[in-house]
Amino acid sequence: MSRLPPKWSSEWKRRETEIKGRLDEFSRVPVSEHFYELCFCILTPQSKARHAERVVCELKCDKFYERGFDPTPYLRNPKNYIRFHNTKSKRLLRVRAVFPKIAAKIHNSDSSVLLRRELIELIPGFGMKESSHFLRNIGVHGLAIIDRHVAKHLKQLGLIPKIPKTISKKQYLEIEKKWHSFAKKVGISLDELDLLFWSMETGEVRK
Structure with missing residues (x-):
């Protein structure tokens, strides 16, 4: 069971199978x-x-x-x-x-x-x-895809103080590191969290 706050935990419970299935599809891209x-x-x-x-x-x-x-x-x-x-x-x-x-x-x-x-x-x-x-x-794991949709959730979860307009390489790597630590804490991979955040914004689990 995930240790996410309720807002995200309920969505994870609803979308977990679909998200894991999508990541499996990525790993099988020829x-x-x-x-x-x-x-x-x-x-x-x-x-x-x-x-x-x-x-x-x-x-x-x-x-x-x-x-x-x-x-x-x-x-x-x-x-x-x-x-x-x-x-x-x-x-x-x-x-x-x-x-x-x-x-x-x-x-x-x-x-x-x-x-x-x-x-x-x-x-x-x-x-x-x-x-x-x-x-x-194409199936490579563990790299953060930080866009405005994702940044909104990272801010709400306290991982970043505000949604940045631009991100330097150094800032990107710092956020990625914090995200990895958070993922380990809640027991859901960074890749799974990314698709969860994205789906909560768009209503779809897409690539």
Whole structure:
């Protein structure tokens, strides 16, 4: 039984099976899907996750990785509109160009923290949050994905004094460390807590 405060404990009881199932899905994502999971994480900031999923599905269907066409029309489509589509289209093309290096890093790494650092250096526009998000989505555990939804709950639980507008790398690592300690205390993993917080804000257990 979790040692979370009542507000979170009741939600955990209701969503535990679904959250654990979603994390299990992440751990079974095949290597062949890693590139498109990375595309998803490039598209999601400040855009709807459902739109990003649809765009990724279309890019995959049209073999974006193999062909390397301009993805801008896919991102600009009003049905699946992605904000900052011009910038993100350029990032997708840059990521495609360096993806063999990224894949090699993932294959050879035995440290999630080191791997995250290496991805930040390799991937244009990627910071701590985006790299952690991508790695979580391909089954890497223990990395905090700190966005405004999560920060709201961390503040309510007393782990941070306020919701930061921006987070330096040092602050990010400090919050991650506190979150790990809290997770150990309540008996629920950081990854599970992340999906719990996210689902409490959005009503869904999504990637």
